Ligand SMILES: [Zn+2]
């Protein structure tokens with residue numbers, strides 16, 4: 001995981017350089033995305049920001065996330081049957097572990113997975129520009145609750 005403090009700096013600098021105002025609400029969104037604990041959806045970010053800023057609108061969260069996506073500062077994980085989820089800590093493609101029960105999403109810390117990219121390029125002759133690799137299962141917390 002990238003240092004959340006450093007990521008927050010990158011996100012705020014990026015937005016400022018593009019002439020965006022950094023409201024306290026927007027800063028709260030950036031803080032959540034800099035860590036991206038559990039890879040939140042826009043709705044989950046909204047719920048968290050509302051605790052400190054009850055006047056925040058869902059549209060504000062959407063706008064900020066869309067802006068960051070256009071800047072390439074947040075990775076979007078789309079799901080056909082569920083909300084999109086976001087990783088602003090690691091904005092580039094990387095593997096994910098998805099709990100099918102509580103929907104928590106984490107980054108697996110497996111070194112060989114990062115070599116997979118080069119291996120796929122080597123054996124296929126493709127120039128890989130992106131990838132999507134998701135593992136689905138039950139997280140340890142959900143296994144205990146069974
Ligand atoms: Zn779970």
Ligand SMILES: [Zn+2]
Pocket residue numbers: 039087090094095096106107
């Ligand atoms: Zn991730």
